[in-house]
Amino acid sequence: MFNYFIEGGSMMWLLAILSIAGLGTILERTAYFLRNEQGITKEFKSEIVDLVRERKEDEAIELCNKTNNSVSRTVKSILLAYKNENDLYESKEKLMKEKALEQIENLERRLSILGIVSYISPMAGLLGTVLGMIKSFKAIALQGAGDPNVVANGISEALITTAAGLLIAIPAIIAYNTFNRKVDKIMLEIEKTSTALINIKDSGKR
Numbered sequence: 001m002f003n004y005f006i007e008g009g010s011m012m013w014l015l016a017i018l019s020i021a022g023l024g025t026i027l028e029r030t031a032y033f034l035r036n037e038q039g040i041t042k043e044f045k046s047e048i049v050d051l052v053r054e055r056k057e058d059e060a061i062e063l064c065n066k067t068n069n070s071v072s073r074t075v076k077s078i079l080l081a082y083k084n085e086n087d088l089y090e091s092k093e094k095l096m097k098e099k100a101l102e103q104i105e106n107l108e109r110r111l112s113i114l115g116i117v118s119y120i121s122p123m124a125g126l127l128g129t130v131l132g133m134i135k136s137f138k139a140i141a142l143q144g145a146g147d148p149n150v151v152a153n154g155i156s157e158a159l160i161t162t163a164a165g166l167l168i169a170i171p172a173i174i175a176y177n178t179f180n181r182k183v184d185k186i187m188l189e190i191e192k193t194s195t196a197l198i199n200i201k202d203s204g205k206r
Helices: 002-007 011-036 042-053 057-066 070-083 092-107 111-143 149-205
Strands: none
Touching (some): 011 149, 042 057, 042 070, 042 149, 057 070, 070 092, 092 149, 111 149
């Protein structure tokens, strides 16, 4: 592997940095979702809705404390706001949007790094390919094309950087799309659950 790295030329250093950034982000985001986004189920939504409908807000808040995810954190904020008589929000819809935006910030953190890695890696590999071919043609111009060893180094550099760029980009693209789908799913659950609670609370005031 080290020999491939050396043969790939100077572009391999940039590709190495991109691979470290991509892998680090994938591991960090995976750990975040495993640690902070568990228990997002239909059962949780049903339990919360039932408790609020029965005016058991304290029990609903306790359930949110036991369930560690973005949905429960948003729901808890809304329930606490309803309990706070001095609440400064003009409407609970605005509260829901603000709390949802706070969760989006946490959910999407560092995903842009994966987007950059997945975009730049193939470009860096392509640039390495071009540099390798330039090296080969220079060798041909200086020594002629009679000996295949003359162009071997340049072609080897071109192929290695192309392969390295794709090997880095493909997992980054897969991870980026996977995490984004998960974020979209979580945000949909936040909106559905929060809207259900707001409708129940507002209907109870009439």
